[in-house]
Amino acid sequence: MHHLSDEMRACIEKCLTCYSICLSMASGHCLEAGGAHVEAKHFRLMLACAEICRTSAHFMLLGTPHHRHTCAECAEICRECADDCERVGDMQACVDACRTCAESCEAMAA
Amino acid sequence: MHHLSDEMRACIEKCLTCYSICLSMASGHCLEAGGAHVEAKHFRLMLACAEICRTSAHFMLLGTPHHRHTCAECAEICRECADDCERVGDMQACVDACRTCAESCEAMAA
Amino acid sequence: MHHLSDEMRACIEKCLTCYSICLSMASGHCLEAGGAHVEAKHFRLMLACAEICRTSAHFMLLGTPHHRHTCAECAEICRECADDCERVGDMQACVDACRTCAESCEAMAA
Amino acid sequence: MHHLSDEMRACIEKCLTCYSICLSMASGHCLEAGGAHVEAKHFRLMLACAEICRTSAHFMLLGTPHHRHTCAECAEICRECADDCERVGDMQACVDACRTCAESCEAMAA
Numbered sequence: 001m002h003h004l005s006d007e008m009r010a011c012i013e014k015c016l017t018c019y020s021i022c023l024s025m026a027s028g029h030c031l032e033a034g035g036a037h038v039e040a041k042h043f044r045l046m047l048a049c050a051e052i053c054r055t056s057a058h059f060m061l062l063g064t065p066h067h068r069h070t071c072a073e074c075a076e077i078c079r080e081c082a083d084d085c086e087r088v089g090d091m092q093a094c095v096d097a098c099r100t101c102a103e104s105c106e107a108m109a110a
Numbered sequence: 111m112h113h114l115s116d117e118m119r120a121c122i123e124k125c126l127t128c129y130s131i132c133l134s135m136a137s138g139h140c141l142e143a144g145g146a147h148v149e150a151k152h153f154r155l156m157l158a159c160a161e162i163c164r165t166s167a168h169f170m171l172l173g174t175p176h177h178r179h180t181c182a183e184c185a186e187i188c189r190e191c192a193d194d195c196e197r198v199g200d201m202q203a204c205v206d207a208c209r210t211c212a213e214s215c216e217a218m219a220a
Numbered sequence: 221m222h223h224l225s226d227e228m229r230a231c232i233e234k235c236l237t238c239y240s241i242c243l244s245m246a247s248g249h250c251l252e253a254g255g256a257h258v259e260a261k262h263f264r265l266m267l268a269c270a271e272i273c274r275t276s277a278h279f280m281l282l283g284t285p286h287h288r289h290t291c292a293e294c295a296e297i298c299r300e301c302a303d304d305c306e307r308v309g310d311m312q313a314c315v316d317a318c319r320t321c322a323e324s325c326e327a328m329a330a
Numbered sequence: 331m332h333h334l335s336d337e338m339r340a341c342i343e344k345c346l347t348c349y350s351i352c353l354s355m356a357s358g359h360c361l362e363a364g365g366a367h368v369e370a371k372h373f374r375l376m377l378a379c380a381e382i383c384r385t386s387a388h389f390m391l392l393g394t395p396h397h398r399h400t401c402a403e404c405a406e407i408c409r410e411c412a413d414d415c416e417r418v419g420d421m422q423a424c425v426d427a428c429r430t431c432a433e434s435c436e437a438m439a440a
Binding site (some may be wrong): 001020 | 342346351357370392393
């Protein structure tokens with residue numbers, strides 16, 4: 001990935017980390033915990049967040065200039081997911097990964 | 111998928127058709143034809159188009175309101191891909207699928 | 221997709237239909253219904269089924285001979301998902317899509 | 331991802347790294363270099379390798395026991411991709427990532 005800028009490589013890594021944490025917490029933590037963790041709105045948001053992080057990384061890896069738009073959308077969904085995970089509680093790893101990813105994607109979208 | 115509107119179901123189908131045609135033409139036609147068909151800009155655009163169609167369908171299937179943004183981005187990339195396939199030539203199936211998908215996604219994004 | 225056989229095109233379509241139904245029922249039906257529909261084992265299986273159907277279609281669209289292995293795995297997961305949806309109940313559309321897809325993938329894997 | 335074993339977390343990371351390197355080298359290196367780098371068989375294999383690495387990571391993150399099968403398939407495709415990248419030449423980063431991923435996936439499939 002030597003043809004990608006350091007900043008973009010860092011953003012790809014943050015997207016893939018956020019994807020990994022959202023998906024594994026949804027499946028390995030929320031589904032086991034039940035209750036508020038499997039409310040439709042919360043769980044759906046986590047799956048959407050995992051998917052946009054995956055896509056955003058994919059666009060940067062492809063090297064398409066459209067990554068600006070997927071990064072902008074990724075930043076927005078990550079912030080919403082972070083807030084919702086904070087509301088539900090017991091999801092700090094997800095809150096942190098989403099906030100870190102949102103910040104990085106926002107910079108790439110500018 | 112009875113809980114999704116007819117319009118959304120139609121859009122999902124168009125996205126998955128466009129994804130299928132872009133990816134199979136890139137791999138089964140462009141890579142075999144070579145020349146202009148494997149120019150970096152053209153081929154990368156086809157892969158990006160396949161990916162955003164896949165993601166856009168995914169968001170509608172999840173039922174997240176963020177589908178408006180992925181549909182808007184999908185419409186934009188599909189139009190660009192249609193124009194580029196027209197320029198390269200011998201890609202009419204891809205031109206048609208991209209234009210049909212763009213129109214449907216634009217309506218869903220509104 | 222004229223370079224793909226009729227049988228393969230039919231299998232791609234069945235995989236994408238099964239993917240669409242599994243994902244939209246998981247997100248739009250199971251998460252709303254709760255109870256047995258969001259048991260970890262059931263919900264996780266639906267997400268795994270959606271993913272392998274997506275991947276299996278992707279491999280056939282790419283035209284790689286490795287599609288035999290992803291189709292074999294897809295058939296296995298689809299059968300397991302159909303049985304589990306039958307056990308949970310009120311998921312007939314998913315049962316049918318999984319069985320149809322499994323049969324088609326099994327033929328492609330042979 | 332505290333509920334996943336150390337070995338599985340390491341394998342997920344190797345899969346996502348291999349996915350990233352295969353996709354970014356295909357799009358950012360092979361498409362620019364042309365010649366043997368865009369031969370249908372080679373390029374298609376790189377896209378298939380990127381996809382199975384992505385899926386294999388997804389299955390481990392979901393926590394489904396079917397990850398054994400996607401890991402086995404991932405190991406096989408990664409080895410084939412490493413060999414082909416070696417044959418084409420000037421792709422050492424991809425050769426290394428594929429071999430590392432194959433070894434890790436093979437252990438997870440056992």
